[in-house]
Amino acid sequence: MTDRTARPVRVLLVDDQPLLRTGFRMVLGAEEDLDVVAEAGDGVEAVDLSRRLLPDVVLMDIRMPRMDGVAATRAIVDARLPVRVLILTTFDLDEYVVGALRAGASGFLAKDVPAEDLVTAIRTVAAGEAVVAPRILKRLLDRFADVLPDPSATPPRSLAALTEREREVLVQVARGLSNSEIAAELSVSETTIKTHVGHVLTKLGLRDRVQAVVLAYETGLVRPRG
Amino acid sequence: MTDRTARPVRVLLVDDQPLLRTGFRMVLGAEEDLDVVAEAGDGVEAVDLSRRLLPDVVLMDIRMPRMDGVAATRAIVDARLPVRVLILTTFDLDEYVVGALRAGASGFLAKDVPAEDLVTAIRTVAAGEAVVAPRILKRLLDRFADVLPDPSATPPRSLAALTEREREVLVQVARGLSNSEIAAELSVSETTIKTHVGHVLTKLGLRDRVQAVVLAYETGLVRPRG
DNA sequence: CCCGATCTCCTCCCCGGGGAGGAGGCTCAC
DNA sequence: GTGAGCCTCCTCCCCGGGGAGGAGATCGGG
Numbered sequence: 347m348t349d350r351t352a353r354p355v356r357v358l359l360v361d362d363q364p365l366l367r368t369g370f371r372m373v374l375g376a377e378e379d380l381d382v383v384a385e386a387g388d389g390v391e392a393v394d395l396s397r398r399l400l401p402d403v404v405l406m407d408i409r410m411p412r413m414d415g416v417a418a419t420r421a422i423v424d425a426r427l428p429v430r431v432l433i434l435t436t437f438d439l440d441e442y443v444v445g446a447l448r449a450g451a452s453g454f455l456a457k458d459v460p461a462e463d464l465v466t467a468i469r470t471v472a473a474g475e476a477v478v479a480p481r482i483l484k485r486l487l488d489r490f491a492d493v494l495p496d497p498s499a500t501p502p503r504s505l506a507a508l509t510e511r512e513r514e515v516l517v518q519v520a521r522g523l524s525n526s527e528i529a530a531e532l533s534v535s536e537t538t539i540k541t542h543v544g545h546v547l548t549k550l551g552l553r554d555r556v557q558a559v560v561l562a563y564e565t566g567l568v569r570p571r572g
Numbered sequence: 573m574t575d576r577t578a579r580p581v582r583v584l585l586v587d588d589q590p591l592l593r594t595g596f597r598m599v600l601g602a603e604e605d606l607d608v609v610a611e612a613g614d615g616v617e618a619v620d621l622s623r624r625l626l627p628d629v630v631l632m633d634i635r636m637p638r639m640d641g642v643a644a645t646r647a648i649v650d651a652r653l654p655v656r657v658l659i660l661t662t663f664d665l666d667e668y669v670v671g672a673l674r675a676g677a678s679g680f681l682a683k684d685v686p687a688e689d690l691v692t693a694i695r696t697v698a699a700g701e702a703v704v705a706p707r708i709l710k711r712l713l714d715r716f717a718d719v720l721p722d723p724s725a726t727p728p729r730s731l732a733a734l735t736e737r738e739r740e741v742l743v744q745v746a747r748g749l750s751n752s753e754i755a756a757e758l759s760v761s762e763t764t765i766k767t768h769v770g771h772v773l774t775k776l777g778l779r780d781r782v783q784a785v786v787l788a789y790e791t792g793l794v795r796p797r798g
Numbered sequence: 799c800c801c802g803a804t805c806t807c808c809t810c811c812c813c814g815g816g817g818a819g820g821a822g823g824c825t826c827a828c
Numbered sequence: 829g830t831g832a833g834c835c836t837c838c839t840c841c842c843c844g845g846g847g848a849g850g851a852g853a854t855c856g857g858g
Contacts, residue, residue, distance in 0.1 A: 378580065378607075379582075397740075398740065399736070400736070400739060400740055400743065425747075426743070426746075426747055426794055426795075427743060427794075428743060428792070428793050428794055428795070473624045473625065509803085509804065509805085510804090511804075511805065512804095519782070520786065521786065522778075522779075522782050522783035522785075522786040522787075524779075524780075524844075524845090525844075525845070525846095526844090534805085534806070534807085535806075535807060535808090536807095537806085537807050537808065537809095538805075538806050538807060540845075540846070540847095541805085541806080541807080542805085542806095543845080543846075544845095544846060544847070544848095547846075548847095552748075553748075553750075553846095554750075554814090554845075554846075555782055555845075555846090556745070556748050556781055556782055556785055557748035559748075559782055559785045559786060559789075560746065560747065560748040560785060561748075563785075563789045563796050564796050566796065569796075570789045570790050570792065570795070570796070735833085735834065735835085736834090737834075737835065738834095750814075750815090751814075751815070752814090760835085760836070760837090761836075761837060761838090763836085763837050763838065763839095764835075764836050764837060766815075766816070767835085767836080767837080768835085768836095769815080769816080770815095770816060770817070770818095773816075773817095774817095779816095780815075780816075780844090781815075781816090
């Protein structure tokens, strides 16, 4: 409907109540930088539309027919779509909150949130940050602060099976280099690199270097940014 | 010069002098199609805000604490953000100009530029074109016209250049899928996927899908799940 | 001293990926 | 209506990547 330069934050509305969707659409439509690109009436539709339209933010209800919002969130996150999910529900029960956040949601708000707070939250989530309603957050922290996962630990996976040299080659692969470029970089022959790459793929059960790059990022062997 | 009824141009102001930022904000605020979305006081903030807000244009000072404008420009450009940098400085020394443009800046103006010229320049840069103050340009050409780099290749390397479908395909590529797998996933022929992938590579100036995966992670199109 | 692991390098072979150069249909803007 | 994008699909062609199946060299430990 609009242009594809994705300037405004593109939002997908997911709720089984059409009336409520209409209300939200009007609220968000008043914001210049928010663009409701589609609506879904249940989780299945939500996942499908997320995959096809790649919205920046999905405003997701929890209680819905066919597939609930938590399952839909998990499906979207597991599919690794570049899509953030902001849960917006009538019930801020703890189980919902925990389930949704575990599923990978970027935020959790109650439906009675002021319009201004909602649009702010959408922008925040679109920017890659997270939002949880203060009241809900407080309860969350009270209950789970002591069991928060250790952020320092992110152990490499099957990468341990690799030799020093193989890991080194994998890093170069994950920089987008070709075999010949890596050979030049490490001052060995291209054949040698091919051998190393072959070993890496075999040991990690991967099909090609593309999957090797994905795994390198997912395991943290290499990290985005710099 | 034609498409100005569309969404506003989102601008990030970067200068270490708050007063000067205020002045610019007022000037730009008077323009309906310009939208100052944020301000930064140094290069570090500028890079961070660019990454998070993806403004269309960054108005960048050069002399700043922590990280100067040239380094910040380079960081933004290297991250392949769909963001154009317009340098705006008190000093139009040649070293600054060359350094900034080498770093990937889309324009270079002196701070004493008339307000009208500035807003025009912003629109021009936002449209993907470049602007250098005539006086500065003259000096540049005098010195470097004979060593100008090959103009044949250096296309816009920005995810924003991609169509909806191309971005969608890129996401699948970045999941490690083959063309035939993506074809099955999206219910089209493998040939179509090859076409889309080809366009993605061409538009982003990449060599193969491996580099596409790297870029997808580096730009945040897809993110590792920690 | 010999074994296993690692790193190095080779050839032969096949296939998927990517470029070139199309074409038809569709929608929207002018 | 005309044209510009976009999405869809095709063929022909080439090359880099990856598998198979080796081999020689080094080094540490049993």
